[in-house]
Amino acid sequence: MENFKTTRKNFIKASALIGIGSLTLGAKASSFLSEPNLNAPLILPQTDGKFTLPALPYAYNALEPFIDAQTMEIHHTKHHQAYINKLNEAITLESTLQGKSLEDLLLGLSAVPEKVRSMVRNHGGGHWNHSFFWKSMKLGTQMGTKFSTLATSSFGSIDQFKANFEKVSMGVFGSGWAWVVLQDKQLKIMTSANQDNPLMDANKDNKRVPIILFGIDLWEHAYYLKHKNKRADYVSNFWNVVNWDEIEILLK
Numbered sequence: 001m002e003n004f005k006t007t008r009k010n011f012i013k014a015s016a017l018i019g020i021g022s023l024t025l026g027a028k029a030s031s032f033l034s035e036p037n038l039n040a041p042l043i044l045p046q047t048d049g050k051f052t053l054p055a056l057p058y059a060y061n062a063l064e065p066f067i068d069a070q071t072m073e074i075h076h077t078k079h080h081q082a083y084i085n086k087l088n089e090a091i092t093l094e095s096t097l098q099g100k101s102l103e104d105l106l107l108g109l110s111a112v113p114e115k116v117r118s119m120v121r122n123h124g125g126g127h128w129n130h131s132f133f134w135k136s137m138k139l140g141t142q143m144g145t146k147f148s149t150l151a152t153s154s155f156g157s158i159d160q161f162k163a164n165f166e167k168v169s170m171g172v173f174g175s176g177w178a179w180v181v182l183q184d185k186q187l188k189i190m191t192s193a194n195q196d197n198p199l200m201d202a203n204k205d206n207k208r209v210p211i212i213l214f215g216i217d218l219w220e221h222a223y224y225l226k227h228k229n230k231r232a233d234y235v236s237n238f239w240n241v242v243n244w245d246e247i248e249i250l251l252k
């Protein structure tokens with residue numbers, strides 16, 4: 001396993017650009033393999049032609065009692081690992097993808113050869129989403145002033161922001177994710193189906209790229225052992241494990 005590698009420097013640059021409302025990436029889809037990533041808050045490189053499972057930044061029981069240790073261990077060692085295994089199969093099938101970071105692949109997804117594009121989308125998305133998810137959680141942190149100021153200006157109040165996030169999360173049909181992103185100086189709540197995320201094809205057509213601050217995994221495997229069919233309990237408990245310290249860093 002390898003440690004997470006964050007793109008702190010790049011993220012500062014991206015945030016600064018967002019601050020003046022002008023972040024559009026110049027990379028064309030056809031050049032996705034060589035353009036630098038300005039937006040990705042997390043870079044997952046290949047090592048010797050393969051992606052590997054990042055170590056959790058805490059013990060499996062570190063998020064108890066809100067997320068149980070058994071769920072965390074299975075989620076990390078089985079589900080996350082399975083996405084990586086399938087992603088590596090895609091890399092093996094398409095040699096032009098070898099050596100590229102996962103962010104390169106996702107930001108320019110439509111330029112990935114069609115024969116492996118779905119594999120990269122589903123399993124590459126799974127690898128990125130879970131790697132980012134682990135970093136987004138920590139017990140005992142408090143919402144910082146940068147985020148609370150943004151939440152209040154974007155949603156009217158912290159309570160309204162949280163209510164909106166919970167409502168949106170409950171509205172995701174089937175398996176997917178809800179995300180909190182910074183875009184146009186505003187916090188926005190986005191959703192994605194399956195293992196999609198806001199990075200996918202963000203380089204295409206010079207679209208404005210959102211800064212992902214955190215997301216919640218809404219697949220049943222994330223909560224079923226503890227909460228069974230009660231997604232609402234999992235979502236409302238999630239506030240206890242959001243890593244607000246990490247979010248303040250992302251907003252600097």
Ligand SMILES: [Fe+2]
Nearest residue numbers: 079217219222
């Ligand atoms: Fe998951």
